[in-house]
Amino acid sequence: LILLSGNSAYTKVWIESVEREFKDIFDSTYIHYYKHWRTGDKNIDLNYEVEKLSEYLKDKKNYIIFAKSAGAVLVLNGISEGKIYPKKCMFVGIPWSWCNERGIPLTKWIKNYKTPTYFIQKTGDPYLNSDELKKILEANGVENFNLIETPGEDHHYENLEELKDLMKELIK
Numbered sequence: 001l002i003l004l005s006g007n008s009a010y011t012k013v014w015i016e017s018v019e020r021e022f023k024d025i026f027d028s029t030y031i032h033y034y035k036h037w038r039t040g041d042k043n044i045d046l047n048y049e050v051e052k053l054s055e056y057l058k059d060k061k062n063y064i065i066f067a068k069s070a071g072a073v074l075v076l077n078g079i080s081e082g083k084i085y086p087k088k089c090m091f092v093g094i095p096w097s098w099c100n101e102r103g104i105p106l107t108k109w110i111k112n113y114k115t116p117t118y119f120i121q122k123t124g125d126p127y128l129n130s131d132e133l134k135k136i137l138e139a140n141g142v143e144n145f146n147l148i149e150t151p152g153e154d155h156h157y158e159n160l161e162e163l164k165d166l167m168k169e170l171i172k
Contacts, residue, residue: 002030004053004068007043007044014068015071022164044074053084064090067092072095093157094106094133107136113142116145122155125155
């Protein structure tokens with residue numbers, strides 16, 4: 001299991017708790033820590049992180065990715081560029097408006113996306129609500145996905161037991 005968190009350095013603690021929750025259902029886990037957390041930069045450097053992650057994964061086969069927010073954007077970027085090849089993914093909290101504000105071409109990266117993926121999105125996530133995500137996925141020819149809507153009006157996904165149950169379902 002490869003784990004990627006959101007942009008903010010405070011999500012480091014959260015992704016480590018996700019790893020602890022999921023550890024017993026995988027042979028091994030790896031958290032990808034971002035350079036900007038060390039340097040103090042405000043935002044993730046997607047190009048740098050795609051290169052670093054693809055370098056780590058180059059000899060790996062049969063891996064699953066769990067990614068939240070900016071981490072999911074990073075993975076979508078890497079897959080669209082043919083640098084990352086996960087067997088399946090679970091994306092939590094797609095940050096559409098965050099991408100739009102930064103000129104990140106998420107629509108280009110998600111176009112005709114085919115990797116089996118669970119998208120978990122809150123009904124009122126401020127970066128993109130679950131209804132809008134459904135429309136975007138369908139309009140862009142995304143295949144092999146399951147959209148799971150969870151209640152809430154924020155971008156915090158603390159429902160780790162539920163996420164673990166969904167991950168068990170995904171990896172069957």
